[in-house]
Amino acid sequence: MDLSHIFKIVLLVCLCVLSYSLPVQTAVTLSVPVAPIVVRGVEVIPSKTGGCTNVTVAFTAMSKVQIVWTIDKGIKPEDVNPSTMIHNHLTKHGDSHTSICLPSGLVYDKLVLHLLCEMHSFELHLDMRIPKATIEVREPLEQYDLIVPKPNEIGVTSRGEARFPVMVNNSATGYAFGLLQAEVTLLYGNYIRYDSAFSFLPASPNQIISAQQVGVNGKENLFNIALKSNILRKGEAFIAIMAASSNPNSIVERLDIKQGILLRRGNDKNSGFNNALHFPEGQSEVITIKKHNNAIMVCETVGDTNPSVTLYKRTLGGIEPVNVPSYTTSLPPETVTTFQLLNVTEADSGVYICKVAKNQRSSSKVFTVNVVTS
Ligand SMILES: *[C@@H]1O[C@H](CO)[C@@H](O)[C@H](O)[C@H]1NC(C)=O
Numbered sequence: 001m002d003l004s005h006i007f008k009i010v011l012l013v014c015l016c017v018l019s020y021s022l023p024v025q026t027a028v029t030l031s032v033p034v035a036p037i038v039v040r041g042v043e044v045i046p047s048k049t050g051g052c053t054n055v056t057v058a059f060t061a062m063s064k065v066q067i068v069w070t071i072d073k074g075i076k077p078e079d080v081n082p083s084t085m086i087h088n089h090l091t092k093h094g095d096s097h098t099s100i101c102l103p104s105g106l107v108y109d110k111l112v113l114h115l116l117c118e119m120h121s122f123e124l125h126l127d128m129r130i131p132k133a134t135i136e137v138r139e140p141l142e143q144y145d146l147i148v149p150k151p152n153e154i155g156v157t158s159r160g161e162a163r164f165p166v167m168v169n170n171s172a173t174g175y176a177f178g179l180l181q182a183e184v185t186l187l188y189g190n191y192i193r194y195d196s197a198f199s200f201l202p203a204s205p206n207q208i209i210s211a212q213q214v215g216v217n218g219k220e221n222l223f224n225i226a227l228k229s230n231i232l233r234k235g236e237a238f239i240a241i242m243a244a245s246s247n248p249n250s251i252v253e254r255l256d257i258k259q260g261i262l263l264r265r266g267n268d269k270n271s272g273f274n275n276a277l278h279f280p281e282g283q284s285e286v287i288t289i290k291k292h293n294n295a296i297m298v299c300e301t302v303g304d305t306n307p308s309v310t311l312y313k314r315t316l317g318g319i320e321p322v323n324v325p326s327y328t329t330s331l332p333p334e335t336v337t338t339f340q341l342l343n344v345t346e347a348d349s350g351v352y353i354c355k356v357a358k359n360q361r362s363s364s365k366v367f368t369v370n371v372v373t374s
């Protein structure tokens, strides 16, 4: 064994010891990034003639943004009431706005705007409570910061460990911190493992990811994220950090920000998401729903991006494709397709299969829908 070899080993041991003993905050510094999407304001203009209520959200985007409006648990308003109009004014980047015209007869509890920026693996969800009164509302929005380190600033030890800080900074906004969720999808060849952790739950020993709140300074909330898996030594990890904050005094009651980080060792240009499709939330679900309500089937996959997604229903003769309203949002390597069964009747009961396919590989999730009369 030559000297340089010994030196490398000593260095490695030192680095390992250092990474174990140093507080995480000093290992990675957090600098405030410019968020890929920043919301600026919300405006509600009720119709004077009893037509529709116009809701507009203004935002600034760094690149192309996908816009999806939903009501309640994920139904597209225009599928419930076709006279609902949506105006999306998209520019490649810069100031944009999106508006929706809610007909006065539309029944819903919550209006949600989803803004996704695929290029920066960033998404925002705005939960809105729209006043039914005839007054106009114009409210500036102050988006809080979710600060995560850049992937190249996060080291992975030879034991497959990575640790980094995350900050949720609600200072200068009316938002109060709610919760932090950290999700990890480990990808290595056909091996996929999904795990998640919450800021308010203690980590269990066999968990591969943990999220621990380590400090609060006014409205700055600091967390440590720790990952540990042998797979990290050779594979890659997609870590999604989601922060939820609420403001009871705003129309935008809750604002969720999600930021994805792709962690890989070295710079293997040929890696990337070339992995078998996988359903992190499980491959079967039972949905029990009252007659005349709306059922949603959420088909969430991780792995190959832009898979084809088809819904089938089991019949006496086998399976048949069904054509129901649906929409897809994508934050690589996640693809979420939401199918809607509107105003269900007993005839909608049955077994549905969501089939996702890409590159000769496919996988399925089974939904058992039971429509009950009361
Ligand atoms: C709603 O408001 C936006 C922004 O002011 C406007 O561009 C849009 O045309 C309005 N829609 C309707 C139906 O009035």
Ligand SMILES: *[C@@H]1O[C@H](CO)[C@@H](O)[C@H](O)[C@H]1NC(C)=O
Pocket (backbone or CB within 6 Å): 032, 169, 170, 171, 172, 220
């Ligand atoms: C948190 O936000 C406040 C107000 O914008 C700012 O002054 C402060 O520097 C931020 N803290 C960090 C650690 O970025």
Ligand SMILES: *[C@@H]1O[C@H](CO)[C@@H](O)[C@H](O)[C@H]1NC(C)=O
Pocket (backbone or CB within 6 Å): 292, 343, 345
């Ligand atoms: C649901 O369908 C029934 C007929 O099956 C119809 O009378 C009712 O108006 C529909 N409800 C909605 C909200 O569309």
